[in-house]
Amino acid sequence: MARTGRPRAFDKDQALERALLLFWSRGYGATSVQDLVDTLALERGSLYGAFGDKRQFYLAAVQLYWDTYERQLVTALEAGPVLPALREVLANPARAQEYASEAGVPQGCMIGNTTAELVPQDAEAREIVARSHARFTQIVADALRRAQADGEVTQAAAPEAQAQLLLFTVQGLSLVSRAGLDTAAALAAVDALIDALRA
Amino acid sequence: MARTGRPRAFDKDQALERALLLFWSRGYGATSVQDLVDTLALERGSLYGAFGDKRQFYLAAVQLYWDTYERQLVTALEAGPVLPALREVLANPARAQEYASEAGVPQGCMIGNTTAELVPQDAEAREIVARSHARFTQIVADALRRAQADGEVTQAAAPEAQAQLLLFTVQGLSLVSRAGLDTAAALAAVDALIDALRA
DNA sequence: CGGTTTTTTGTGCAGGCGGTCAAAAAGTCC
């Protein structure tokens, strides 16, 4: 119960959100502590005091990213037919680049970026990423199982295999979209997959 | 034709190959010039003299990576039925991690790693990556077009859309495999996709 | 052999990096 002492002058959650955007768009290595200090408009010491070192700060941002994403995923899949919802899940990153430049939303999936940059050398990052993958496939497989029972989705493959395939696709799509993407072509590919899942 | 002067004491191609392995496993930022000097067993000056700066060196390695991959891809698809070949193309990265630790072969796809780490800030890297994507889809789409004509592959979607979907899948699979992968589950997902493409 | 060209070798360097720290400031508690 240490609620004494000088109160923090900035909103910690809001700072984490802004750091998330910066890390998301530039990646871990290319984002310097100085960039964070400039963007968040707080001093170095405050940053280290509140979040620990740069690595912890980044991992906290990744966790926030996933928590947000998971919430949206669950919401999208919990009601109504599954295939249209899954199509949206896949189409979102395909369309994201159109807004990317104007709005502050960066490209690609932060889990995927972390996988490429940090996972080979950082066990904690690997855990976060692996857990995110597992939750994605579990949530999607559950939805697909229901949809198979309802006759909406083909039973040609197990829901787990279909969910794994969707994980690969969404990760690949998000990644490829960073290099620039023909939106129409990407959506055609998404449609091809969704159609293939139809019963 | 300057074939005079002191001859180079090391094999440039071999040095590039070794650098490729290092860059592949660690990424661009996490590989220091000192690492390269140590691993390649040549002095700083020689390295800069032969390859320019670190960035050019990396981009040359990426280009070599893609050239090698493209050659294998073309070979795999030019003869025989297309779907088994495509299954192999997808299954390879899924199985790669089994060998990864013992052999010197790193995880993931170097094009994908470059996409995540360099593309947002490096126009030249973006070009290399985008060109690789385009060639992949073109090569695969050509093969699928033949296979559709032969009645091997479903005509439910255009070959271009199918090829784009395969690009997403192979990129996603390679990426996800870096975080550790249940090989059996990954192969089941690959099978589900290949089956869905069957006529 | 002398001249030319190119690579090798190893040192040196400025800058930016992540991270630390001590003093000042701003609160709460008694």
Added chain:
DNA sequence: GGACTTTTTGACCGCCTGCACAAAAAACCG
């Protein structure tokens, strides 16, 4: 009001980075 606790502030540090350079060495040419 004075003690205590925590945050803020901004200077500071050592390290490592990518890179430049000059002298030596090793080839070819005439």
